Amino acid sequence: MQDIRFKPERSQYVYTFGGAEPALRITPGTVLRLWSEDAFNFALRSTSDLPDRLDMRYVNPQTGPFYVEGAEPGDTLALHIVDLTPARGFGASTTIPFFGGLTGTDRTALLQEALPSATWIYEVDSARQTVGFQSRFGDLEIALPIECMLGTVGVAPAAGEVRTSLVPERFGGNMDTPEMKVGTTAYLGVNVEGAMFSIGDGHYRQGEGEACGTAVEGAMDSVIIVELIKGSAPAWPRLETDDHWMVVGSSRPMEDSWRIAQVEMVDWLGEMFGLHRMDAYQLLTQIALAPIANVVDANYSVVVKVRKSLLPSSEAFDGMHRRLREAAAEAR
Amino acid sequence: MQDIRFKPERSQYVYTFGGAEPALRITPGTVLRLWSEDAFNFALRSTSDLPDRLDMRYVNPQTGPFYVEGAEPGDTLALHIVDLTPARGFGASTTIPFFGGLTGTDRTALLQEALPSATWIYEVDSARQTVGFQSRFGDLEIALPIECMLGTVGVAPAAGEVRTSLVPERFGGNMDTPEMKVGTTAYLGVNVEGAMFSIGDGHYRQGEGEACGTAVEGAMDSVIIVELIKGSAPAWPRLETDDHWMVVGSSRPMEDSWRIAQVEMVDWLGEMFGLHRMDAYQLLTQIALAPIANVVDANYSVVVKVRKSLLPSSEAFDGMHRRLREAAAEAR
Amino acid sequence: MQDIRFKPERSQYVYTFGGAEPALRITPGTVLRLWSEDAFNFALRSTSDLPDRLDMRYVNPQTGPFYVEGAEPGDTLALHIVDLTPARGFGASTTIPFFGGLTGTDRTALLQEALPSATWIYEVDSARQTVGFQSRFGDLEIALPIECMLGTVGVAPAAGEVRTSLVPERFGGNMDTPEMKVGTTAYLGVNVEGAMFSIGDGHYRQGEGEACGTAVEGAMDSVIIVELIKGSAPAWPRLETDDHWMVVGSSRPMEDSWRIAQVEMVDWLGEMFGLHRMDAYQLLTQIALAPIANVVDANYSVVVKVRKSLLPSSEAFDGMHRRLREAAAEAR
Amino acid sequence: MQDIRFKPERSQYVYTFGGAEPALRITPGTVLRLWSEDAFNFALRSTSDLPDRLDMRYVNPQTGPFYVEGAEPGDTLALHIVDLTPARGFGASTTIPFFGGLTGTDRTALLQEALPSATWIYEVDSARQTVGFQSRFGDLEIALPIECMLGTVGVAPAAGEVRTSLVPERFGGNMDTPEMKVGTTAYLGVNVEGAMFSIGDGHYRQGEGEACGTAVEGAMDSVIIVELIKGSAPAWPRLETDDHWMVVGSSRPMEDSWRIAQVEMVDWLGEMFGLHRMDAYQLLTQIALAPIANVVDANYSVVVKVRKSLLPSSEAFDGMHRRLREAAAEAR
Structure with a gap:
């Protein structure tokens, strides 16, 4: 059983599913110990770092893609999450203009003014396993349990498509479900040789719906076991x-x-x-x-x-x- | 504290929110012990009773409405569910043509043929507190835990509207959430004098989504305490x-x-x-x-x-x- | 052939489909010459009359309902629009907070601030058959052709429902289509004895989509011939x-x-x-x-x-x- | 002014926006005389050719992409349609299982059986400028006016994405609007150097909505003038x-x-x-x-x-x- 540790250089970050060269080639059964940057590319480090600091071409960086030896279209990639640990002492969340669930967006196109931009910093308390919510417009402070998850887990799409890492689809991707946590096995249909999967978008915690568009985003240490099932590809993750x-x-x-x-x-x-x-x-x-x-x-x-x-x-x-x-x- | 038992005659069933005379006038604080018929009006009693037996003008009968003394528009009705007990030895579920979540409907209007009509009968085992799923097209049998809930709890709508008991809306109604169970308090904004609330659509159990359109539908004995909060009406239940x-x-x-x-x-x-x-x-x-x-x-x-x-x-x-x-x- | 002129008193305005007593009983073949108030109940008469003057319980007043002798459920009501003429020297349009197509609403519930309230008055030029658009925040003025239509034409709903006159549905209602103009025959399925139809919501002109939520709203003189077809009720208008x-x-x-x-x-x-x-x-x-x-x-x-x-x-x-x-x- | 005629070999067909090498490099002002294959890759030639003959990986072939000299992100590509002429004596349309507007699809996922597969062949009458509709399940025949349009006109997407030619988006693509006809100028925002636009999916006629999912699909001779506007990129076509x-x-x-x-x-x-x-x-x-x-x-x-x-x-x-x-x- 291979056991590989991988932390990408900033120049190695990938922002798409499909369309990138493999970071590594691995065999089924490999244990991957991966580091991933936060969805903001570490641009938000204090409450005074507002989302206008974000270069939206470079958000949600992926660690990968990984070429799985033997994987062919129609096969099933099994990814088991062994461990997720915050790799930084704080997480960040923010309200990005015209992004999120309770605002007009580029799709739900409206004429109203954007909501205020704001950034919340959640300090990690490793001992108590909490992150700290601090009001930005008041003084409520609450320690919330850390419940790590990966927002983004996906393989290269079918039909020669290349999709941004912001998209959830048949190929997985930015599904942003709290179910993608320690103890979960994800089964993804393989679309291209090598499957070419990547992971990223670590969340120290997230509510269902991810209403404002960003969870408690943080760099993550992930341990993942990669397996391959010949055939049996599910239509959806x-x-x-x-x-x-x-x-x-x-x-x-x-x-x-x-x-x-x-x-x-x-x-x-x-x-x-x-x-x-x-x-x-x-x-x-x-x-x-x-x-x-x-x-x-x-x-x-x-x-x-x-x-x-x-x-x-x-x-x-x-x-x-x-x-x-x-x-x-x-x-x- | 009043304690009132009420079982409507079939002629007293109500099929709308709004538009009906009160079955009873009650004071805040009253304990209501109510019996409600199943959503099919007891038309489906065996697997050979298919949904073409249903008269769709008369489905989802309500027990009520109840006029709450002192309730005025802008007030808040609080209904606490003390107990829910199956009032019959079986529940029924069925696939109604062009009704449900995985079929075209009168709204998602399509040209495909209807799914097959079928009825499933779930025998109640009171001792084990289960209902029995029996395959209709195979032989799998599974005992599922009884988890009683009310599909429909609502008040009369605003603006003089009268709505069928099949509709969930601001006024509550056919919300079909498994959260409407023993121990839950529902807060509903009052729209008309007396609030005019009713309940019905008992489910012995239901999954989230209620995919096929009908839960394990059954007659129900409900114990509900009715309270009134002056003002404070929430916009939604x-x-x-x-x-x-x-x-x-x-x-x-x-x-x-x-x-x-x-x-x-x-x-x-x-x-x-x-x-x-x-x-x-x-x-x-x-x-x-x-x-x-x-x-x-x-x-x-x-x-x-x-x-x-x-x-x-x-x-x-x-x-x-x-x-x-x-x-x-x-x-x- | 009966030829009846009817202008409701303000106290006779109706704000629902269903649930109202007939204004008149008529026989098939009748020519109705009807006056209808504008959708704002004449509350907006100048650009300084903002939509906060509107009592939202009393908007979109209907002229009717009319009981058509012999009409039974399953029959088809045919309404032919012979003529539509502005009954007032100006029309009005307005942006109502959280109402319209390019803003969050009570349904597309968002956290953004409301768009600015504003009222536009369109003077009618009967000779040139135009209404005048005047910028409220600039100085562009354009004369637009009058193209009268009725926003609302409907019958009483089925299943004992009563719906506000703001709703378009199977029963017609507030469909707001520019196709409801002179020369159009509307066929509506009859749901209750007498059909109980009404009309209102005259528009001196309206674009497709009615983006801001209100057309050039104006009092209207309508000439309509009413006919009855036994049976043949269409499912939708x-x-x-x-x-x-x-x-x-x-x-x-x-x-x-x-x-x-x-x-x-x-x-x-x-x-x-x-x-x-x-x-x-x-x-x-x-x-x-x-x-x-x-x-x-x-x-x-x-x-x-x-x-x-x-x-x-x-x-x-x-x-x-x-x-x-x-x-x-x-x-x- | 360059005047270029281009008919791709079958091996040159492209099935994506983005991700392909340029077929030609052209300068602004060029007149392109292009031939495009039909959306079915010429697989449906008679009513007995059913859609199971289609290889869904290879549908909607594009002619292009064309690299426009000087085009940079933020610029505006202007494409003017000078002429569209059927390049074959017949067009074809078909009902593909679980594809189209009045059936469940891979997105509106339902459990109903697929609609019947069928293919309709429309003979072109060049003299009368009509295509002939012939019932497949009856005997009605109608000559319909030819009204040529291009279903698909698009540039390479932003953010490094590659999308199938079946997708309409910000970058244009498979918009399937009858407005893309002779006399129309399309303005598309440029996302990548050279713009990399392509066209295809000729329709001899199409109703609004393209209900069954396929128009009267046919090979097309298109004459298009290509121009470039520096800057001014619209957000949407x-x-x-x-x-x-x-x-x-x-x-x-x-x-x-x-x-x-x-x-x-x-x-x-x-x-x-x-x-x-x-x-x-x-x-x-x-x-x-x-x-x-x-x-x-x-x-x-x-x-x-x-x-x-x-x-x-x-x-x-x-x-x-x-x-x-x-x-x-x-x-x-």
Whole structure:
């Protein structure tokens, strides 16, 4: 089992899915110990650093892409998140003009003035495992639990496309779901030789919806085990934890994101339990959880989630998640 | 404290919010022990009862409306759910042609053929507190935990409108959220004298999204305490439990339902913690939960939810929920 | 043929579809000569009258409703617009806070400040048949052709509903399409005995989309011939002129409004030309016009429109439009 | 003035915007005489050629891209369509499973069966300038006027993206608007050196909305004059004819496409007439036309359109359209 540590130079940051040369070539089974810069490219370090400091051509830098030996279109990349640790003593969040869920945007184009720009700095308290919210326009301070996640995990798109790292899509990407956390295995359909996956956009915590458009953004140390399943590519990203199976749909309007995730889960339940589509539709109706992931990116993302304990025992992808959990125990 | 038991005759069922004479006049503080028919008007009793048996003019019957003495427009009705118990030995669910989330509908008008009609019957096992899912097109059987909720809780609309009981809106109505369960207090803005609220659409369980359009629908025994807060009407329905504050937004497309709930929660946090709107927006971004309620009704409903334990101690509506919990302990 | 002139007293204005007593009972074939107040209830008479003068409970007053003898659910009401003439020397338009297409609204709920309130007064030049646009924040003045239309034409809704006059729906209502002009016949499905239709919301002119939410709003003299077709109720409002067949779909998101109108037109072409649905779908794909009506009301409205001259000769509703044109020639 | 004829070999077809080497380098002022293959890559030649013959990786082939000397990011590419002539004796249209406006798709993911696959062949009658619609499931035949247009006109995207030729976006692309016809000048913002524009997807005619997803698709001979304006890049594609100014917005849901086009037109009117944004908003409200372009592509496209004759005389882009019209008269 290879165990590789990789921290990109600033010149190596990548801002797209697809279209970049591999940072590394790895074999299935590799443990990757990765460092990723925050989504702001470290441009916001105090509350006086406003988002006009951001060069929007260079946001959401990716660590990668990684070429996985043997991966071919139609295969399934399995990425298991072993560990996520803040790699800096603070995280930052900000309100960017005409960006976010409760403002007009370049898409929901309106004539109103932009919301005020502001930056919030969240100090990390490693001992208590909290980040500190401090009001910018008042004096409330609250320590919030650190719950690390990766906003962005994706492979190169199909059809020769190259997409910015701000987009969530079939290929994963900027899904911004709090479910992308320690203990999660992500299954992504491979579109190009080598899969060419990358990760980034570490969040020390994020609410569902990511309303203002930016989480508690911070540099991250990630430990990830990479595996390859020949064939079986899901149409949309699937996630698995010890307790849940999940699908992430990303589109607009948001009901379409939900429909995508729901149909993919109907099919997944069908595969696992031999269910007729109408029975899977009925069963899922009564057991699904449906937390929103983000309503702020180029596409909106919705998670459809099933609690394993409600269903008979079953293993997806031939027990890949269980094996990755075992490997993770060793890799940690 | 009044304690009233009410089971409507079939001729007393009501199918609208607004437009009906009060079933009862009650005073604030009353404990109501209500029986409600299932959403299908008891037309589906076996798997051979298909949805063509439904008279769509008479679905989702309401128990009520109740005239609350002293309630005036601008006031806030508080309804606390003390208990929900299945009032029948089985629940039913069904796929109605061109109704539901994964089919074209009268709104998402398409040319494809309807999905097959089918009815699933869920036997109630009171001892184990489960309902039994049985495949209609295969042989999988699963016992699922009973988690009772009310799909429909609402008051008469504003502006002289009368709306069918299938609609979720500002006035509450058919929100179909699993959060409307035992221990929840619902706060609804009063639009007409007496508030004129009703309840119905009991679900023995329902997944988030209510994908196929119908939950495990069943007759329900509900115990509800009714309180009145003078003034303070929220713009959209707010919910409170011991652990969470919540808002339900209902509109189309679904991102608008989320925006509604999010803005209302920004304002609620502002009220409770003296937060500037930008600070509340920022804080909510990092702590919100956002479970979808339904994607199948005339409007789609999304819940925005905040865990109380993340925030400093505070009481909404002057501690109404706490007092209702105390009253509930006596009423049970 | 009855010929009736009716101008409601202010106390007779109606603000809903459904829920009101008939203003008059008329027989099919009647010529109605109606006066309607502007959508602002005449509250905006100069540029210094800002929209905060509006009592939003009392906007979009309707003239009606009219009970049509013999009309039963399932029948089709045909309303032919013989003439529309400005009944006042000026029209008004205004930007209402959080209302309109390029601003956040109560549905597209955002945190940005409202756009500035402003009122524009358009003087009517009867000789040149123009209204005068005058910049409020500059000095451009332009005379625009008067092109009168009725924003609102509708019947009582189904299912016992009562809806505000601001809503466009299956029952017609506030569709705000410039196609509702002299020479147009509107076909509306009847939902209640007597049909109970009303009209209002006269516009001296309006662009497609009605972007800011209000057209050149003015009191209107309308001449309308009322006819009844037994049975044949369309699912959604259909319009006919000498040159076009049209359907108006109203829902959210806007693609659903389009889908509704498109499917209804597929079916209408099928009825008229004996076309299989797939052939009608194909043909319509190549010949449809699809002007947006409004993107500002409670539902968005889209018109799907077919030029008659592209198709073989055919008469909808047994030639009703042709007969109404003949009757109109006499009534004028 | 250069005058270049170019017909790509099949191996030269390009299926993306961005990501391809230039087919030619040209100077501003060049007249291009281009041949383009149909969107189906000539795979559908008779009604028995069903869409399963399509290799979806290779549809909507582009002729180009063309590198325009001197074009830099921030500049404006002006493309004037001098002539469009069918380059084949027939056009084809088809219903592709789960593609189109009145069916579930990969985005509006549903469980219903696909619509039937079928192909319609439209024979070109050059003398009468018609294409012949022939029912596939009945016997209606109609000759429809040829009204040629280009479905796809676009430049390379910004931010290093590469997008399939099926996508309409800021960079133009697959906008599928009938307004892209002889006499139209398209203004596109340049994102990369050389602009790298291409064209394709010729339609012998298309209705607004392109409901079934495919127009009367045919190989096309196009004559286009290419000009470059330094600076002045519009945010979204603008079109100009002798009679109209237009903007094309492309996004989802469709109201956002409309908002985009509307805001861009507000700004364009502001530039041309020195109007305050609120005055431009008001004026546009009363004069806009808003024909839908397509509701079937990866984004939906809406045109916002202003009739020049309603406004004072003005010239956009310093009279570029007028000069191109003059050049076109010579080039024809």
